[in-house]
Amino acid sequence: MAHIDQLKQILHRVEKGQQTDEDITFLRQLLSAGDRQIVSQLGKYNINIGEGRDIHIGDRIYQQWDEQAIQALVKAIQKVNWRCVSNLTENDYTQSTGVSIIDKLAKTFTDFSQKNVMRYGLKLAFSPNHNQEYFVSAVYQVIKHWKINTWEILQEIPIPNHLDMFTSITISPNAQLIAACTQYQIQIWRLGEKTALHTLSKTIFSNFFDFFGFDSITFSPDGKILAANDNRDIKLWDVESGKEIAKLSGHCDKVTCVAFNPTNGRILASCSYDKTIKLWDIDSKRCLGTLSAHRDAVYTLAFSPDGEILASGSNDNTIKLWHLNTGEIPQTRRHHSDAVTCLVFSPDGKTLVSGSNDETIVEWKITENELQVFPERHRRGITSIAFSPDGETLISGGRDQTIKVWRR
Known part of the structure; x- marks a missing residue:
């Protein structure tokens, strides 16, 4: 649960473009671990993990959380224009x-x-x-x-x-x-x-x-x-x-x-x-x-x-x-x-x-x-x-x- 809360805080900072290098490093560690609860948090940004652990971000597919995938993840999070407030x-x-x-x-x-x-x-x-x-x-x-x-x-x-x-x-x-x-x-x-x-x-x-x-x-x-x-x-x-x-x-x-x-x-x-x-x-x-x-x-x-x-x-x-x-x-x-x-x-x-x-x-x-x-x-x-x-x-x-x- 602590990891979920921490992930939410990191994602919130990424949305505003205020993420740190430590945020990105920790984010990659959590995602690489493959925790389904953590991965599910990314669904609202249209990021999904498919069969065989393919990473779907937009119209691209990545095989692992490498530098390219993380950069695409950040862009996808910051691209969301609407937030559900109620x-x-x-x-x-x-x-x-x-x-x-x-x-x-x-x-x-x-x-x-x-x-x-x-x-x-x-x-x-x-x-x-x-x-x-x-x-x-x-x-x-x-x-x-x-x-x-x-x-x-x-x-x-x-x-x-x-x-x-x-x-x-x-x-x-x-x-x-x-x-x-x-x-x-x-x-x-x-x-x-x-x-x-x-x-x-x-x-x-x-x-x-x-x-x-x-x-x-x-x-x-x-x-x-x-x-x-x-x-x-x-x-x-x-x-x-x-x-x-x-x-x-x-x-x-x-x-x-x-x-x-x-x-x-x-x-x-x-x-x-x-x-x-x-x-x-x-x-x-x-x-x-x-x-x-x-x-x-x-x-x-x-x-x-x-x-x-x-x-x-x-x-x-x-x-x-x-x-x-x-x-x-x-x-x-x-x-x-x-x-x-x-x-x-x-x-x-x-x-x-x-x-x-x-x-x-x-x-x-x-x-x-x-x-x-x-x-x-x-x-x-x-x-x-x-x-x-x-x-x-x-x-x-x-x-x-x-x-x-x-x-x-």
């Missing part, structure tokens, strides 16, 4: 019965379902207002309103009549409204109030044989329109009145995500299990074009802050960057080993952060082919990520029912 754990809904064989089977089934049902897991949204620093989370029958820095829960909105999980949550551009949806219902609240301003439900006839309801909601840039997928369609509501104002149809399979262009509120993007992305003019209610390059279902979309790039993440494990104004062939970013489930641009537009079913979060530089893997994982995969307005804080949620708070 873990806010929610309830894990895998309950114990006290009967070991039943608990084991239940755990196996839960892990499988939570890994493969895309909508399952924590959903998060960050206030876009610099003067109102808060974020909201939604998972199961309750929405929580969190304070930044202290990470206190300021308010809880219980939704006791719904047995299904929340599938999406969003905050209006003026940070005064919160909207969240379950499979069959959308609700909108004013900040600080527990009684819904509007409840937008699917009709009995529309959902009687429809197991694929609302999965993604978003406010228009002016906050006047709320858009959501409804199985293969996209529906638009007037936020003030709560009335449905349009339905957009064109996908031939379930729509998975909708996103407004932040600089042109007339343009809405949608993606689908049909492997395509569509761009819509909501004024004329017509499809402006279809983007096809993914080889499997497209799960998530995000516009850059200037509205010029649309990023898409897919079950083919790739991210595509679509330059909408130039019509260039989309750039492909590959690193994830499983489906890309969520995307968000940094407020300055210089980086894109992705979450995946492979349990990792990756930050990508837009203008350079560089990436950085976050130093901790979410068990069972990532389901939501969101940036603070200043770009210095990021929150992530996963199927492990944990919210991780990251700081640069």
